[in-house]
Amino acid sequence: MTLVTTGELLATQRAVLAFNVIQLEHGEAILEGARRAGRGVILQVSENAAVYHGGLGPIGVAALELAREGSVRAAVHLDHAEDEALVDQAVALGFTSVMFDAATLPDDENRARTAAVAASAQAQGVWVEAELGAIGGKGGAHTPGVRTDVGDAVAFVAATGVDGLAVAVGSSHAMTSRSASLDFDLIAELAAAVPVPLVLHGSSGVSDADLVRAVECGMRKINISTHINGVFTRAVRAALDADPAVVDPRKYLGPAREAVAAEVARLLTLVR
Known part of the structure; x- marks a missing residue:
C-alpha cells in the first residue's frame, strides 16, 4: 500500500x-512521472474539480485507487475546499x-472555522492545510500584491493547530506564463518563524530557477496545476492536428498523458 499522508512525505x-x-x-501521468523520478x-483534487464531476466521489475514489495501486508513495489531498x-x-x-480555505472570511471566523476543521480531521489521522494572506489569481480577497505578515502567520498557526500553511509571497493562481516574482526574503522569514511547513500556491507561474530557490528558502509543499494542464492541452492539440480524422480519444489522450508524465518527472527531479 503506497497511500500516505502529506506529513509522511514531508518527513x-x-x-x-x-x-x-x-x-x-492526470492521475496516471502524475504517478508515472513520480515513478520515473523515484519521488x-x-x-x-480541488473543490472545482469535484463540482466539474458532479461530486467528489467519482474523481476522489479514482485518485485514491490510483495512489493505492501505484509504485510510489502518494498522498491524496483535497485542495481549496471552502465547505466543511x-x-x-x-x-x-x-x-x-x-x-480548508477560509481566507475570504473575516480573520476571527477564518481562525475559528479552520481550528474546528483541523481538530476534526487530525483526530482521524488527516493532515490539514490552511491559507493566510491572499494568493492572487482567484479574485475577491485573492488580490495580487498582498503578502502574508510573519507575525500573523505565527499567531494563525498557534490559534488553529493546522499542519501546513499556504502563504502569499508573490505567486498567483492560473498563470500561463512562468513570470511570477517571489519575495524570497519573506519566504525565509516565514520559514524561520512558522513552526509548520509552508505551502506555495500558484507555482505554475514560477520559473524553474525560482522554484529551486523557493525550496532553498524554506517552501516545503509546491502546488502545480495550470502548468501541467498546458502541457496536456498542447499535446492533445498536436495529436489532433497531426490526424484530423482521429475519433478514438485514446489516440490523443495517450500522448497527453505521456507528455505530462515526462514533465512531472522533470519537475520532481528539479526540486529535491
Whole structure:
C-alpha cells in the first residue's frame, strides 16, 4: 500500500510537489512521472474539480485507487475546499490530506472555522492545510500584491493547530506564463518563524530557477496545476492536428498523458 499522508512525505523529502488531478489521465501521468523520478508525490483534487464531476466521489475514489495501486508513495489531498461538508466527505472517502480555505472570511471566523476543521480531521489521522494572506489569481480577497505578515502567520498557526500553511509571497493562481516574482526574503522569514511547513500556491507561474530557490528558502509543499494542464492541452492539440480524422480519444489522450508524465518527472527531479 503506497497511500500516505502529506506529513509522511514531508518527513522524508525536503520538498513535495502537488499536482492537481482533473481526470483519470492526470492521475496516471502524475504517478508515472513520480515513478520515473523515484519521488513521492501528492495527487490533489480541488473543490472545482469535484463540482466539474458532479461530486467528489467519482474523481476522489479514482485518485485514491490510483495512489493505492501505484509504485510510489502518494498522498491524496483535497485542495481549496471552502465547505466543511466537503472536507468531511473527503476524510470519509479516505483522503489523507485536506486544505480548508477560509481566507475570504473575516480573520476571527477564518481562525475559528479552520481550528474546528483541523481538530476534526487530525483526530482521524488527516493532515490539514490552511491559507493566510491572499494568493492572487482567484479574485475577491485573492488580490495580487498582498503578502502574508510573519507575525500573523505565527499567531494563525498557534490559534488553529493546522499542519501546513499556504502563504502569499508573490505567486498567483492560473498563470500561463512562468513570470511570477517571489519575495524570497519573506519566504525565509516565514520559514524561520512558522513552526509548520509552508505551502506555495500558484507555482505554475514560477520559473524553474525560482522554484529551486523557493525550496532553498524554506517552501516545503509546491502546488502545480495550470502548468501541467498546458502541457496536456498542447499535446492533445498536436495529436489532433497531426490526424484530423482521429475519433478514438485514446489516440490523443495517450500522448497527453505521456507528455505530462515526462514533465512531472522533470519537475520532481528539479526540486529535491
